[in-house]
Amino acid sequence: MKTVLRLSIACLIVTGLVAFLPKQLVFADPEPSISLNVQNAGPRAVEDTTERSVARDYAAAWKAMEQALDQNRSDLLGPNFTGTANDKLTASILQQRKSGLHQRIVDKGHNVEAVFYSPEGSAMELHDTAQVQLQLMDGGNVIHSEDATLHYVVLLTAAENSWKVRVLEAVPAF
């Protein structure tokens, strides 16, 4: 009798896990959509592998930033941000935490153009036109929400095996 009971519990656990796992995959935040054009970058031409790496790492950086600002977790920034961009985002999160605020960014896609790639290949500047919905939350209350097209000047630097965001500045226009 006990064996039957144990088997039944085990079956229930396994069934639960099987049912739960696909949901985790479905609910995982997707990477933001990045459309990258490198045709006008100079003085160095952007290599194919670099183009793919930049698109991948820049999308990962936005995803990390969105999660970090929403959950007030600066530890999520580390792999994708460095220098002043990291410092400023960390300062934002620290102040948000103190004030009980958080920001939710609904990312609707990025049209990105590489405008500068340094001769030695260690730095790249991007112009990103981002379609976003910005929500400022005080606890669970939405204080402000706006759909916006924002223009960002982005400076990336090559790290050991990825590109990190060093500068992320929104500007009125390019």
Added chain:
Amino acid sequence: MTRIRFHSYFALILALAMFSTVAFAADLRVPATVAAGSGLSVPTSGSGSATLYLVGPGTAVKRQVQLGQDVQLSSDELQNAGHYTVAIGDDSASFYVTAGPVSSIAFLARPSRVPAATPNVISGTAFIFDKYQNLVLQPQPIKFDLTVNDQTTSRTEASKGGVAYAKLDSSKKEGPAQFVASSGNASVRRVVQQVASDPCSIRMTAQPNKSGILVRTDSIHDCAGNPVPDGTIVTFTATDAQGKSTVDARIKQGIAQAQLPASGGATISVASGVVVGNEIQWRGGQ
């Protein structure tokens, strides 16, 4: 007819009233752009207190303010360039903070070691920032100076999107070159070591000794007369009836030497990189 016209006017007035209510409720009066580190005064209407929210790069503020008075946003709250949103009660507005004058430069100079007398081999990339580490996007003149042995090559480039770059020739003489990028009062120096280029020519002599053949080069220089650095590999090759013997030797104190096996008759050659030196027909020491 009159009734229809009255309804039309009423609907129009109602629509205008609704529009104006929405317009006034949604907007705080702020400038489109504010210089980094400048304060901002935001006029408010009404009475009583309300909560002010300000979010932007490096800033997330929540505090109580008095309506009907100007609300002050301090210079500390507006240091970082980017997009800001301010909300007071039901009213809100967005604006941008823009970078101030150039205060510092991030300068990438590559490579750290270059051959002398080579065109477009040294590259310098300068990123310009204000005192709050905002990228200065307004075009600024950036001067690049490369100085070696009191001879300076200068070039001025206008920055675009906060960045400027220059490619410069290395000078004819070896030595540490001071590579400086400057804009306004900001300046950064890097050192680029210029070393001799490939050898211009290699001349060797051979003489018999008890172990075989001692081959030795004259002092090796590049085409500008700079001694090729110690440690550079020089390859000696002896070809005779038994086959080929090769010895790699490093330049030491300006010359390279090696011991080749004894041979009754051989052709001895010398090379370093792509540069080939003289050839000696060895006939048993004659």
